[in-house]
Amino acid sequence: MNLRARIQFAAAAFALALLAFAAPPAVSADKVDPVADEKAFKKFFYDKFPKLKPEDFVNGPYSMDADLYKQWQDKEQFPPYEFSLELGKEMFSKPFKNGKTYGDCFPNKGIGIRQDYPTFDEKEGKVITLELALNRCREANGEPAFSYVRDEMAALTAYMAFTSRGKPFNIKVPNDPRALAAYENGKEYFYTRRGQLNFSCATCHVQSPGERVRTEVLAPALGIVNAMPIYRSEWNGMGTTSRRFTTCNSQIRGVPLTPQDDEYRNVEYYLSYVSNGLPISGPGARP
């Protein structure tokens, strides 16, 4: 069954879709092995799309379709995220009321470091995404946090991504049981079916990349966060990683979690890790 048929099927009869649960149980858990996961993940996508070069995957739906790719090249002439990028640059350099800047919160003054996020904070024992680090920076300097799904956060992350374009993802999972657990939980979140439609992230972004859902072409999970944040015509504006994740949950009739809840931080950690080595391409523009 293709994706559209599956959506109609699930929407028509959730009770029937649930019958799938009567199938035999999954294989049991084994050791957490991010290195092996990354290898298998890449192999899966390279085998599935043998014509693509690794760095092609970072352009989301554009890598899946020649016509779309042409549109993308045209778009990059006058990128619709330009406005956000300018705003982000201005915000980034403008001092807070206390005279400090965002740069003071980050290594290398925040320039060219996007590929290192999410990081694992060994003091706190948790994953820190770039969006979270930005809001923590604001709060530490007496400024109110920004909404994770609105334009200001998109502008700041757009600028930081732009200064890191072309740099390969460099995510580290330290040999710390808490880091390994966060990584594994992110992986579990990615593959867990949820919502009334009974879809996991993988149902769309692993099993069906290149297929269309309504008017959209599904991006492959490999490199799926490299282009964030993205401008989307449908949003008529920019969207952060948080906005994209929550939207992907509502689409399958699941109630989204709160942006930057542990699950979202961990799934971003997982997706970024398995895309290690692929270049940052954000900010992106989508049809």
Added chain:
Amino acid sequence: MRITTLTSIAALLLLGATSALAAGEDDYKAAYAAAEAANKQAASLRNQWTTTASTLAVAKKFADGGDFDKATASAKEAEALAKASIFQATSEKERWRDLEIR
């Protein structure tokens, strides 16, 4: 065991959707409370469905209009949805690995 649960969920859904018995305000209140409780459990499993909330809203609307038959039927349907989401979250604790790339 799984099949039994599923059958009862499906049965509950059908019952909720087609109940012909006349229901009063008390029936509605009980059905609504049961649905809310199940939906709360789904929240603790981090897996609420949007349709549970929207079906609860429909139930409330019927009740506000004094149609307790339809209100009760919707509340029961919402409970069935919430129970299905609980079942999904619980069984996925093992089954998520089915889809894993390895």
